[in-house]
Amino acid sequence: MPETFTNAINTILNHIKPTAPENIFLDGALGRVLATPVKAPWDIPRWDNSAMDGYAIHAADSSCQCQLQVTGFIAAGETAQDLEVSPGTAVKIMTGAPTPPGCAAVVPVENTREDSGKIIIEKPVPLGSHIRWQSEDIQQQQVVLKQGTILQAPHINLLASLGFAQVSVSMQPRIAILATGDELVELGQTPGESQIINSNSYALAAAVKEAGGVPVMLGTARDCRQSLLEKLHAGQQADMLITSAGISAGDRDLVRQVLDELGLEIHFWKVDIKPGRPTAFGQIRGVPTFCLPGNPVASILTFEAFVRPALRKMTGHQHFFRPVRQGRLEHEVKRKSGRREFMRVLVTENSKGELFVSSAGDQNTGIMSTMVRANGVAILPEDRGNLLAGEYVTLFLLNPAEPLEQV
Structure with a gap:
């Protein structure tokens, strides 16, 4: 029985623990997450x-x-x-x-x-x-930065002003990434007939970096037990393991069988979402393990939905999910109820700050260009069928720092 999206994400977050803290020098702290609060060792200003x-x-x-x-x-x-x-x-x-x-x-x-x-x-x-005046800005022993602060230039300026050459931050987890399938060839090789390039590993590695992790590329496991055993065993040395493909009901999809041999404690194997129904999560001897679909669009969207929040929690962030906003549909959306759907969309903005949402193109999961054109993802609820033009939908932006096109 497929798990609901809400139950799935709650299950994941309940099984994710933050990484241990580490002390690093201030010149390498940009973008890292504070593991402990910082107190001022002295007043600022220190004198009148x-x-x-x-x-x-x-x-x-x-x-x-x-x-x-x-x-x-x-x-x-x-x-x-x-x-x-x-x-x-x-x-x-x-x-x-x-x-x-x-x-x-x-x-x-x-x-x-x-x-x-x-x-x-x-x-x-x-x-x-x-x-x-002395201490008019900061008083000695005042908490100046809270645990979970993402360190940016002003924070680093403050830390340096207070004499901190090093700072305690959450360790960046090592995330093992494994692609599976006999049809895959590595980047740099020319694909033959019926072959495709292993693009998922590079997309997932980029997404891992953006979320604060360190990707560990395991390459491609072939559709045979020995190859999968070797690669998956290597993945257990990381802080998290992500596989793509090999978890559907196909005769040669051996990933689950081999994971079971390695002691996988499965929490769910399917989720009622579109795209990405064949998404699984469990643990191998305490290592969180995600099995994502092999389809590139579904792989990216299920990473956004499930893996990114888990990584954010691991790296000490206080907010696990991308901020959501409301936007008005510019056209009707025909769909069936029953599954939460992640729709690739183009989001624009008017002078009043109101958002308008339209499809980024063909929503078939085989159409990668729609993912490239999209600047947002609309979250369509399970209990709704067709949506009318003018209705509001919940969405998140894929690159919130990028200005929206004005209309």
Whole structure:
């Protein structure tokens, strides 16, 4: 009995555990996921400092137009040493330099005139002007980055500012990828009659990388027990195993038989979705194992539906699924109820931010060009048959960072 989509994804996520943490140097941390929260070891700013090139003045001189004697100079990187601001005096100060005792405000240099060692302030200065106060940004022991944060340039800037040369992140899991079938030849070989190139392994490897894993290419297993045993045994050394093809009811589809020999604990063997009904998930001695269809379109879409969320959980992400949005159908969609369907679509957007959805082309799973043209996937529910033009459907974008065509 095929499993429902909801039960299938819940089963998968219930059996996936995050990878162990590892410490890596900050220059290799871009895009990685924090394994533990980060606390600030000190305040930022660490001291009161000037936000402008100018003059540090006393509170007594802030509300008047006056002449002040310049008694010292503090550059960025220096300390105030014995300097102190007292009434009637000013200390010249550079951006980032620590403010000296007695400083109540900094007057930008462009708001002053200098004459014979004195400065002339021509208008009152609000107290606290142009001073960055100690800890006004971050306080010592404050949690500055949460577990699960995906590290981008601003996060790395902050970590470096706080002195972290290394950071604890979730390890990137090694994902073994195996294609099966006598009809497959490897990239670089010329396919003969009735042969096709093993393209699935490269597509799945790219998808694994995008999701945060490290692909391990096992090549192609032939439709014989010994070849499958050797390849699948090698796959057990990884953190996850993905196979494509070989799981239908065909006479030579031996994958399940060999997986059973290796001790596969099967959780489901089929799912009520379209495309991708012959999709399976289980574990071999604790290694999550996905068996995806051999059809290239179905292989990519079932990876999106099942493997990508599992990989996101393994790599420490807090959100496992692509964000979903609502879009309005531009045409009728004829279909039968009973299975959740993943429809390849073109998504456009109007000036109000409303999304419009149309088919990316022939939805036959043998039509790869439709997958290439699509920029989104519409999720059509199990309990609905035909959908009318103008109805709203749930969808996710395949490349959310890519701007949508405006209509």
